[in-house]
Amino acid sequence: MNTHTSQIKFQKDLWDFYNMHGRHAMLWRQNTNSYNIVVSEIMLQQTGVERVEPKYIAFTSTLPSWHTLASSPNKQLLGLWQGLGYNRRALYLQKTAQEIVTIYNGVVPKNRTLLEKLPGIGPGTSGAIMAYAFNKPEVFIETNIRRVIIHHFFTDQTQITDSQITTTLQNIITDIQASHSPFSPRTFYWAMMDYGSYLKSQVPNPNKQSRRYSVQSQFEGSNRQLRGKVLAFLLTKPQASEKELLSLASSKQQHNNFIPILKQLQDEGFIQKHQSKFVLL
Structure with missing residues (x-):
C-alpha cells in the first residue's frame, strides 16, 4: 500500500471512529x-x-x-x-x-x-x-497521538523516533488540506486523542516501539507519593512538626529521602519552616 493510499485509509478509519465514538461531551471541548x-x-x-x-x-x-x-x-x-x-x-x-x-x-x-x-x-x-x-494546524505529539501513528504507519518497526512521527503527522495534515476538504485542526486532534485512547484497550501498546518509551516508576512508596502526603496533611492542619510529617513516610525510600523532600518542597515554594513547624506558603 503506497503512502497516499495508506493515509486515505487511515483518515477514513479515524473519522469513522470519531463520528461514532468521539468524546464530544468533554467540558473543555464545549x-x-x-x-x-x-x-x-x-x-x-x-x-x-x-x-x-x-x-x-x-x-x-x-x-x-x-x-x-x-x-x-x-x-x-x-x-x-x-x-x-x-x-x-x-x-x-x-x-x-x-x-x-x-x-x-x-x-x-x-x-x-x-x-x-x-x-x-x-x-x-x-x-x-x-x-x-x-484551531491552528500545528504538529505536536503526546502519548495517544504517538500510539495512533505507530499503530497505523510503523507496525513492524522499532526504535521509532518522534521525528518520524512528526513527519508522518505533517504529511497527514498536508494531505487533508490539499484535498480542499473542510479541515479543523482542533477536531482532527480530538479525533486522534480519542482514537488513541481507544487503541490503548484494543491492541498491545504500540508506544513500546518508540525510542522514547520508558516504564513509569511505581507510585506506592515513592518520593512523589510522600510529597503529596505532606501537602495534603498541611492542607488539613495549619502547621505540623517534622516528626508529624515523618510519620507519613511508608517506605524505606521515603524515610531515607524525607529531609531532602522537605527541602525540595521549601525550595519550590510549597512550604516553609516557621520556628520548629512547617506551614504551607
Whole structure:
C-alpha cells in the first residue's frame, strides 16, 4: 500500500471512529477559550481524563479567569489540585497566569515560541494550546497521538523516533488540506486523542516501539507519593512538626529521602519552616 493510499485509509478509519465514538461531551471541548484550554492541558499532563474532569469543574468554577488564578492563595490552589498528583504543575499554572496577566494583559499569546517561555509549557502542550484554543494546524505529539501513528504507519518497526512521527503527522495534515476538504485542526486532534485512547484497550501498546518509551516508576512508596502526603496533611492542619510529617513516610525510600523532600518542597515554594513547624506558603 503506497503512502497516499495508506493515509486515505487511515483518515477514513479515524473519522469513522470519531463520528461514532468521539468524546464530544468533554467540558473543555464545549468551552474552547484559551483559559479553559490551558487549564485542562496542564491538568491532563500525566493524569487521566476521569480524574481530571471533576477537578476541572471545581477549579474553573472557583478560579474562572487568569486574574483569579494569578491571585489565588497557595492553600486554595493546592486544595483545588488535590487528587491530580504532580502538584508542581499547579504552581507552574499559577506562574503562567501571573505572566499572562502582567506581560500579555490577560491574553494568551498565539505564538508557540512565546507559549513555551511560560512555566510548565513544553512543545507538546504549546502545540495542543495552538490547536485546541486557536484551531491552528500545528504538529505536536503526546502519548495517544504517538500510539495512533505507530499503530497505523510503523507496525513492524522499532526504535521509532518522534521525528518520524512528526513527519508522518505533517504529511497527514498536508494531505487533508490539499484535498480542499473542510479541515479543523482542533477536531482532527480530538479525533486522534480519542482514537488513541481507544487503541490503548484494543491492541498491545504500540508506544513500546518508540525510542522514547520508558516504564513509569511505581507510585506506592515513592518520593512523589510522600510529597503529596505532606501537602495534603498541611492542607488539613495549619502547621505540623517534622516528626508529624515523618510519620507519613511508608517506605524505606521515603524515610531515607524525607529531609531532602522537605527541602525540595521549601525550595519550590510549597512550604516553609516557621520556628520548629512547617506551614504551607
